[in-house]
Amino acid sequence: MRIDVVSIFPEYFAPLSVSLMGKARERGILDIRLHQLRDWAHDVHHTVDDTPYGGGPGMVMKPEVWGEAIDSVCAEPPPDAITPRLVVPTPSGRRFTQQVALEYAAEPWLLFAPARYEGIDSRVMAEYASRLRVDEVSIGDYVLAGGEAAVLVMVEAVARLLPGVLGNANSVTDDSFAPGPMQNLLEGPVYTKPPVWRGREVPEILLSGHHGKIARWRRDEALRRTYERRPELLTAVQDLDKADRRALADLDPDLG
Numbered sequence: 001m002r003i004d005v006v007s008i009f010p011e012y013f014a015p016l017s018v019s020l021m022g023k024a025r026e027r028g029i030l031d032i033r034l035h036q037l038r039d040w041a042h043d044v045h046h047t048v049d050d051t052p053y054g055g056g057p058g059m060v061m062k063p064e065v066w067g068e069a070i071d072s073v074c075a076e077p078p079p080d081a082i083t084p085r086l087v088v089p090t091p092s093g094r095r096f097t098q099q100v101a102l103e104y105a106a107e108p109w110l111l112f113a114p115a116r117y118e119g120i121d122s123r124v125m126a127e128y129a130s131r132l133r134v135d136e137v138s139i140g141d142y143v144l145a146g147g148e149a150a151v152l153v154m155v156e157a158v159a160r161l162l163p164g165v166l167g168n169a170n171s172v173t174d175d176s177f178a179p180g181p182m183q184n185l186l187e188g189p190v191y192t193k194p195p196v197w198r199g200r201e202v203p204e205i206l207l208s209g210h211h212g213k214i215a216r217w218r219r220d221e222a223l224r225r226t227y228e229r230r231p232e233l234l235t236a237v238q239d240l241d242k243a244d245r246r247a248l249a250d251l252d253p254d255l256g
């Protein structure tokens, strides 16, 4: 997958050379290209922002600079793709979820345009929407100082889904929010050796070697944790079996 990121802080993306992302890049699974937005600003100060029309606080990123940057990145397409999907992080965007991560992982080419200040002049998104798929997305209901951290989050969520990035041991089909048996369930607690640490024991069932019972226990713990921490997710859990319903009824008679 090819990923281009245009930003006034390309150095912000150094973590993409570490760990799984770094390995995926070395192996050629991920082709990440970072670009300095200011390279497309032509005045002596390489200005990328200006005051907002209509007044108000902060600055808005200039359309000409972004337009030249996006045109020039689009002018070097990879051999297997014609246009990138343009992703603009903003707190006023549609929510980025595991479903969206799966969609992006199926794309050959993503172009991220993280903004600083009050955002990018809206005409940029309107202009490219006539030529590219443009998504304005939010990673959560809080406001970051800029879109860069949101890009790091999204690239990691997408890249770990690409074939060959995770080992088989970490199958993505068991992910909490992915379609599958764990969809809309939070994962329960996990343990490793030693069996007793500071007087705290690992739940006995996990030492029993009884795979069926362990799977049931894990599912019960996932249901419990979801009920306690994210009860609003429970209504969206699909295909509850009898044992699931019993576990829920034990937690809360109204759920049985």
Ligand code: ADE
Binding pocket: 089, 090, 091, 137, 138, 139, 140, 141, 142, 143, 144, 145, 146, 147, 150
């Ligand atoms: N930029 C600032 N806050 C953001 C958020 N929550 N999601 C995506 N981009 C952002």
